[in-house]
Amino acid sequence: MLAGIALAAGLISPAFGFGAARSPAPASAATRSGTSVVEWNRELITILGDPKAQPATVQPTRSFALLQAAEYDAVVSITRSGPAYKFSVPAPRGARPDAAAEQAAHDVLVALYPAERAGVDQRLSSQLSAIPDGPDKQAGMTVGATVARRLISLRSHDGSSAKSPRFRPGDKAGDYRPTPPDFPTPVFPNWGSVKPFVLTSGRQFRPAPPPAVSSAEYATALNEVKNLGSKTSSTRTPDQTAAAKFWAAAPVWNVWNQIAQNLVTSQIASLDRAVKVFARLDLSLADTTIAMYDAKYAYHVWRPVTAIRLAATHYNPHIVGDPHWTPLVTTAPDPSYPSAHAALSQAAATTLTGFYGARHHLAVTSRGTTRTYASFQEAATEAWLSRTWSGQHTSIDNRAGRQLGFHVADFVAGHL
CATH class of the missing domain: 1.20.144.10 (Phosphatidic acid phosphatase type 2/haloperoxidase)
Structure with a gap:
């Protein structure tokens, strides 16, 4: 991976x-x-x-x-x-x-x-x-x-205060439905229709439809989650477990904003530089969020915990079900495709790499735990892989998310 x-x-x-810059500002x-x-x-x-x-x-x-x-x-x-x-x-x-x-x-x-x-x-x-x-x-x-x-x-x-329609879960194989243990109501089902800050619409970079849950490709991806993402997995390494808990500990947009805080502070950035870094980062994250929810509720793909527990319904002969399977981390209350961590982390890594370069050592702290990375991309990659290690997402979700995040951040960078 x-x-x-x-x-x-x-x-x-x-x-x-x-x-393109206009006339230069006075040095002061x-x-x-x-x-x-x-x-x-x-x-x-x-x-x-x-x-x-x-x-x-x-x-x-x-x-x-x-x-x-x-x-x-x-x-x-x-x-x-x-x-x-x-x-x-x-x-x-x-x-x-x-x-x-x-x-x-x-x-x-x-x-x-x-x-x-x-x-x-x-x-x-x-x-x-x-x-x-x-x-x-x-x-x-x-x-x-x-x-x-x-x-x-x-x-x-901009549509952010619009009342969301009542969510009705599907009953066919692959349809999203609320997840255990508490089966909460899905969040932000209407956020994909919020007016973007820079994109032309939430669906501008909508990923292609995911493979059918009856396909061999889906079986391979789900079986990976089943093995690595279980609460009792014996194949997940201790470091993968630590990474999974690390990236689940705080909202991912907070983590990337804190990374930017450390960069601006440690490099004693000027006011002009600081507002540019944060504006591009947070406009990219906001529009990636809109685009990501547009795709999630366009495709309504069920979460791995649902897919694994219902595999006994024989929707895919290459998946052996486990009605008691539990992920390492409690599943987020929204559809699976694409992954939010992958989309948002790739958008942030793309943005910050544009400012600070492809190789930049960083130490990231979340809820008292610190992990180190050789680049923004390495941090983003671990963020999305962690969602498989935590039982949240398949590699299919992660691949679509990181492509979406890159496209949004690249578009924002070209229009500001």
Whole structure:
């Protein structure tokens, strides 16, 4: 399965900028620290740590995209260091781009999470206190507020608040149905119809239909999960078990945002650089999420735990059923094809490789455990392989997911 590293690495294109730059920014503006961008990103992760922060029907990647797109447009409205994502706001000469980023981030988070206003207000006050008072600071704040207001307004009717239709599970072989042990209602069945941030539609890069569950190809892929992904597997190695639990411990979009935080901080990135990295990363993750859910609910493929437990129905003679089979990690409540970890991790790895190169050592920490990788691609590859080791996905799901994530990230990089 590790041959996938070479395959996926060959998909990556060397996109290093955020589009053709316009007139260069003054050195003082271009070199201001991107630390505050990292701090606002952390603030959002903290907010999302409260399960009551937003409705369970709203996918968190939308919030990351709004936050980072607002900071990016606020900064480049002043520095003119790249094309706007959506809005280029007029700014007087000397306006402070750091003040613009602070105000834009604050206003987006307050709009999304009004109950968190006190903490967000406090962070803004702390951040702005480091910027000298005066008309330049005020001009930057006005730019940030304007961008945030326009962006929130633009996304207010993107379909993210639409009520999902009642999910009706299928009863044919291969049809998705809720999974044990609690058989929860599927999540985000309508998210594929949310308006993308950059893509033309959620189905723009929809993967081809998966092979039939009666096929030999499906049997090979499922039997691999049955052997490696069982809670009591004797063929999964201790390191594979550790990796499976590591990548299941926290939302995968949080993990990749934290990787970006470490990169921006360790390299003492400028403000311009920081907003570019986070904007492209989170717009890619948001649109990959939309595209991934479009495909999941277009094909409604059942999860491995269902397929293995129902194999006695003889839908595929090459699969021996086990009505008591249990995965290492509890199955996520949505269809199997394509894999979310594969799609999102490939989108993130493609984006970050474009900025930092194909070989970049990184240490990734999740819930107190640290794992190290020689490249972004190596981390992404382990992320998707871990879903087979945890009993969540077949290699068919993973292959479709990583192709989808690459195509979305490549498209985003070419349109910003």
